[in-house]
Amino acid sequence: MEVWYLIILNPILNVLIALTHFLGGQFGLAIIALTIIVRLASWPLNKRQLKSTKAMQDLQPKIQELQKKYSKNQQKLQQEMMKLYKEAGVNPLGCLWPMLIQFPIWIALYQSIMRALATTPENLLALHRHLYSWEVVRNAVPLGSEFLGLELGLTGSQNGPLGILLAIIVGGTMWVQQKMTQAPSADPRQQSTARMMTVMMPLMFGMLPLMFPSGLALFWAVSNIIGIVTQYFVTGGWGYLKVSSPFQSPAPKGK
Amino acid sequence: MKQARVFLLVLTILITSVLVSCAPGRGQAAGGWSGTAFHDGIIYSGTQDGRIVAVNATTRDLVWSRPMITEAAGGLGCGPAVVAAAIYTTPVATDGLVYVGTYTAQGGRMYALGMTDGEIIWEYPRGGAYMGAIVGDPVISDDTLYVGSSDGKVHALALSTFTRRWESERLADKLWTSPVVVGDTLYVTTFDGVIYALSAETGATLDRVFELEAGFATSPVVHGRIIYAGSFDGHLYAIDIDSAETVWRFPQGGAAGGWFWADPLVHEGVVYAGSLDGRLYLIDAETGDRVGDFDAGSPFVSSPVIMDDVLIVADQSGDVYGFELSSALQDRAVETVIARLGAEVESPFCASEGFAYIRADNTLYVVDIQARRIDWQSSLNAREEQG
Numbered sequence: 001m002e003v004w005y006l007i008i009l010n011p012i013l014n015v016l017i018a019l020t021h022f023l024g025g026q027f028g029l030a031i032i033a034l035t036i037i038v039r040l041a042s043w044p045l046n047k048r049q050l051k052s053t054k055a056m057q058d059l060q061p062k063i064q065e066l067q068k069k070y071s072k073n074q075q076k077l078q079q080e081m082m083k084l085y086k087e088a089g090v091n092p093l094g095c096l097w098p099m100l101i102q103f104p105i106w107i108a109l110y111q112s113i114m115r116a117l118a119t120t121p122e123n124l125l126a127l128h129r130h131l132y133s134w135e136v137v138r139n140a141v142p143l144g145s146e147f148l149g150l151e152l153g154l155t156g157s158q159n160g161p162l163g164i165l166l167a168i169i170v171g172g173t174m175w176v177q178q179k180m181t182q183a184p185s186a187d188p189r190q191q192s193t194a195r196m197m198t199v200m201m202p203l204m205f206g207m208l209p210l211m212f213p214s215g216l217a218l219f220w221a222v223s224n225i226i227g228i229v230t231q232y233f234v235t236g237g238w239g240y241l242k243v244s245s246p247f248q249s250p251a252p253k254g255k
Numbered sequence: 256m257k258q259a260r261v262f263l264l265v266l267t268i269l270i271t272s273v274l275v276s277c278a279p280g281r282g283q284a285a286g287g288w289s290g291t292a293f294h295d296g297i298i299y300s301g302t303q304d305g306r307i308v309a310v311n312a313t314t315r316d317l318v319w320s321r322p323m324i325t326e327a328a329g330g331l332g333c334g335p336a337v338v339a340a341a342i343y344t345t346p347v348a349t350d351g352l353v354y355v356g357t358y359t360a361q362g363g364r365m366y367a368l369g370m371t372d373g374e375i376i377w378e379y380p381r382g383g384a385y386m387g388a389i390v391g392d393p394v395i396s397d398d399t400l401y402v403g404s405s406d407g408k409v410h411a412l413a414l415s416t417f418t419r420r421w422e423s424e425r426l427a428d429k430l431w432t433s434p435v436v437v438g439d440t441l442y443v444t445t446f447d448g449v450i451y452a453l454s455a456e457t458g459a460t461l462d463r464v465f466e467l468e469a470g471f472a473t474s475p476v477v478h479g480r481i482i483y484a485g486s487f488d489g490h491l492y493a494i495d496i497d498s499a500e501t502v503w504r505f506p507q508g509g510a511a512g513g514w515f516w517a518d519p520l521v522h523e524g525v526v527y528a529g530s531l532d533g534r535l536y537l538i539d540a541e542t543g544d545r546v547g548d549f550d551a552g553s554p555f556v557s558s559p560v561i562m563d564d565v566l567i568v569a570d571q572s573g574d575v576y577g578f579e580l581s582s583a584l585q586d587r588a589v590e591t592v593i594a595r596l597g598a599e600v601e602s603p604f605c606a607s608e609g610f611a612y613i614r615a616d617n618t619l620y621v622v623d624i625q626a627r628r629i630d631w632q633s634s635l636n637a638r639e640e641q642g
Binding site for chain 1: 285286288341343358360390428431446447468469470487488489510512513514516531554556601
């Protein structure tokens with residue numbers, strides 16, 4: 001556990017607090033800035049993940065063909081799909097590993113935000129154990145937690161309409177991001193699982209901000225928005241979002 | 256299908272990890288660190304399960320125990336729940352009443368309890384309302400109680416009716432320190448690094464006495480016309496009230512290794528200040544020069560007290576030290592250890608009639624200073640009390 005603090009948590013926590021100092025004491029801005037910095041730092045991994053996702057997207061028409069063709073022979077379907085992946089040089093789990101590698105950093109970022117917020121007196125007292133002796137850090141704590149009318153240390157439900165709006169943004173952006181990558185499947189079971197995920201995940205992440213400090217919700221929202229933007233540019237568009245978008249005009253009939 | 260399963264599994268692990276590492280219950284719960292007060296042979300303190308207790312110092316019996324419960328909003332789809340409030344304030348016992356403030360997620364309240372039976376005589380605000388959650392100790396002067404709260408305001412209550420006399424403007428994000436009353440002026444330190452002077456009569460802001468880049472961690476301690484206050488920047492400041500100038504800053508060069516978190520004590524020209532770097536510093540109150548220091552090796556979270564020319568301090572690890580005020584402190588660590596409580600001391604404590612009354616890890620320790628030992632101890636856990 002000490003290694004976790006020493007190598008990951010404490011550096012992120014202190015950078016977050018130093019950023020708050022440099023950004024005029026605005027902890028909300030520091031959360032946004034650090035989220036962008038972490039995104040930039042993890043860009044090589046992220047790019048690999050997105051490219052892997054894009055490659056998977058490109059293979060979808062062929063996969064769907066295979067799914068139709070071998071709908072009654074799962075074993076053969078698996079074999080053919082693996083063959084297809086191999087020919088295309090795509091690892092189906094390629095988009096997951098970069099995400100897994102980045103995950104400790106995101107956990108540390110979550111924990112840093114929670115610790116830096118020091119919502120209870122005990123948390124504030126405990127904070128001193130994690131701080132460097134940098135002058136900017138010493139001068140910044142305890143952090144002010146007001147940002148755009150939100151009290152970042154309070155939960156979304158305690159923050160009233162603004163907190164609820166933030167929860168909706170978190171859920172909404174999560175939905176958009178999921179829709180962009182969720183390929184339609186010819187297999188009804190897979191399609192059903194995917195549909196459930198697309199609904200459940202945003203719903204869950206939309207609920208969490210009501211129960212967690214709004215500082216975390218701000219982080220989730222910013223992270224999702226950056227994810228959507230990078231995904232848009234790397235994969236070259238809205239991905240599968242446009243396929244099922246309710247705002248999209250129906251395809252012409254008779255062809 | 257296999258890929259979807261793997262993805263779902265990974266996702267479940269990830270989400271669980273996030274929830275486990277960040278759930279509000281983990282590391283975010285308020286437990287309270289109420290200190291002890293001694294009045295007419297009775298020890299008063301708040302417990303970690305949200306009760307105020309009165310313990311007879313002679314018979315060691317629990318005189319009364321009052322749960323400070325509050326109604327909390329339930330979770331999604333749940334109705335309201337009754338939960339115990341956290342108690343950070345040290346009870347103030349005077350004139351037949353015990354005053355205490357509470358801290359909950361919804362806010363806080365000030366209570367006046369009967370000294371003999373713990374019955375709630377007054378509460379403020381009334382009718383189920385809350386003020387900001389209370390952390391700093393209330394201060395009583397004449398017929399008024401002053402207390403800072405997490406709404407960033409100082410609240411003044413008339414003791415005779417326990418109704419609002421005034422509330423100040425919002426001075427900071429939150430006020431977790433105690434105000435100090437000097438004549439007709441109230442001095443308040445804030446986490447923003449400002450010392451305010453307020454009118455004790457009306458609550459109007461008279462002056463921003465002093466501004467510091469870092470925040471103040473301690474309440475102001477006034478001695479003569481000097482305010483002594485510790486900061487998060489690792490310095491202790493002495494500020495002249497009249498000129499609003501820094502008289503001195505300690506250490507004069509680089510900062511101490513930790514925050515000055517505990518309120519300093521000023522006695523006969525010496526400032527005794529414990530730091531989270533594990534050192535107790537003795538500072539000349541006039542010049543700011545170091546008179547001596549003592550390295551306990553564990554942070555000083557609670558303030559020192561003086562009784563019968565003995566300086567008593569307790570570090571966070573639970574070691575209680577006593578120093579003859581004439582001693583230079585250095586190299587006296589071994590012979591000055593009075594007791595090892597083996598429990599974390601994070602609460603203010605008091606000393607009277609030869610004994611120090613210390614609450615540590617929800618146990619009340621009574622330390623005999625002359626005999627240099629724990630005289631007796633009593634668990635403040637509700638279940639053990641009943642047993």
